[in-house]
Amino acid sequence: MIDEHEVRDRIVAAADALYYARGIHEVGMDAVRAASGISLKRIYSVFPSKADLVVAVLGERRHVWDRDLGRSLASADGARGRLLAIFDFLRTWFETDDFRGCFFINTYGESGATSEAVHAVVRQQKADFQALVERLALEAGGTEMLGRQLSLLAEGAQTSAAIAGDPSWADDGRAAAEALIDLAIGTVAAPASGSARTHA
Template identity: 45%
Template structure:
């Protein structure tokens, strides 16, 4: 097995295990067993578990933000694009095996002890915030609204992760709709 195939198998296995059970609960030997990559090769690819965690977060970030942008991009009206973020969160929260935000989970487990993980979490959250700021600007909204939308989305993520329910996305969407209306965006219809 060449290095790229081994790397992808290791990342697939580690990401699934870390997300389902937590980073600290999963050892490198378990990643080896789930991936079929020898322990020697695994440590050649990722000399430390922290490097494997960072690589998983980086790869997941690209997929997560890509899926979000693709979903939001289906909407033409700027206000609808903002609200589509919360619709997408609801779809994500309802996925089988949803266990909250991988970056919040990783930060909760490792952030204070791992500057590399903390940096990746901050970078992901900053990119998400910038995406919301861009959507808000595109809808002609005050600059401060991007931060408010960010807090609504992040609160929904944490709440959905804790409760295991998709309802926080709908509640955050309704709050975002009220914010848009208060900012002068024509009142988008409530989602049915």
């Protein structure tokens, strides 16, 4: 167990599971030590502080999210299919036993206000996801705004499913996405409301 890389992975994996299940501030470094089997001294030699470990966990979550979502998108046909596959991906995620909402959103609620480093990672993850959806929306023949609208649906589905404990919110998101996509790319005649904005 001298392998620096594996030690790091085990610490992050243990912390990730604990943080996601209980919330970051509810999990002490000693719990990470117990779950990972790595001594405190070694943990601190890899991550100088808990904040560094938190950032590493967020990074790992990002990586896993990108990889898993990417796989789901890769097995879908066409840009429209990939957009809808996002919601299928969410649905299967929501159905997992330990689903407790989006780790990034939860972490923002917990420490976004006080830790700028954490807030930055969360903001970046959300921005990247939105950019991905916008790109797919353009590929599907829609506008950037369509992408933003679909992002909202995906975001809302995550918090709604988490709080209500009901995975079916992914289906509502999917249905709404389908309607918006078809409306935008002209499968259905669109009411030309366009930029009518009564606000401000």
